[in-house]
Amino acid sequence: MDALNKLNVLSLVLSAVLVAMACVKSDRVRSWRANVNPSAPELPDSAFVVARVVFLGLAGIGVYLAVQGFGVSDDGSWSDGELASAARRTADDLDGYTFRADDAGTPLPFTDYASLIEDKVIQNGGGDAPEYGVTVDPSGTNTLTDASFTITADGTDTAFCAHLERTRSKKDDYTPPGITGGEGTLTYQGYRLKTSLRKGEC
Template sequence: MPRNTMAASSGAYLPSLRAFLVGRITFLVMAGIMVIGAFRVMDAAAETEWSDDELASAVRQGTAQLDGSSFVGELGAGDGDAGATGPGSASDATTIEDVVREHSGGEAPPSGVSAEPVEPHTAADARYTVTASGTEATFCISVRQRRSKADDYQGVGVAGGQSSVTLPGHRLAATSHTGPC
């Protein structure tokens, strides 16, 4: 009898098979939720940084967009002039950053691009070293600005005829390569 008494008393402390299965299933479900959560956190972290390929593609496409584009304004206007655009203007680096971000393909974050002007930096010829957060890759974008009479703009005058003022047009020639300028 002592043997049966011990078996009966130790059995009272063991959980039932049903309770054991519920505990195991709960544990496995919680572990699965934690694994899925970890992947979501890693995915979110990846979306806050650029990759080498994303930056290379964005620089290549951005350079293609700039190459051959035109604008109207004074060559050499810049260094703080309110309406100035193109190389040599106060908004250059921002323009280069915007063009690169615009061609990120939606995979890269909307921020983290930096375009730093490289000396000599003139209104007619400008170079920028482009980098992005999350990658060690650097690229050089060179932009040349040339006068283009075909792109001149002559607005409408006060009396409805042609204006006596012609705004000079310019064309951009842009190239890029891997590495700093």
């Protein structure tokens, strides 16, 4: 539980104490005062009414602030459902994803896909999920054609493993217009991803 949630819980506890204090009978308070200080003047009933109104008002404010605080805390962290939904949508988005090699004909390294996955998860998080707090860790056994990434997020212990297979896709090659034939032909090689997702770390 983070500091904000602890503060919210404390606010609710204090509000409950204030409500309990407001419910104490006036005769019990008078008896307690008489035992502590017998010479103290008698408290009028109106004093107890004012005290109850104050206690209940403060309790209401405490509950309101706690509810607002829990809302802020929820907006600042991911839930299990939010991460699950975002991870599945990300896997769907990247399944069949195409890209082209750079000028040297070198495919993008899989480390670049960690940031791509992170961006996609955040985009697919929905309105209640924060736009930060996602971590994508590549597996230590990744190769140029096969790689896995563990997806986690702040606020939840749930993790997902995204598995990517990269294949050469000639149909996705790209030759800029106006450059044809001979040694001057420039073609960017195309690649395609096959993506799957499972729950748990890679």
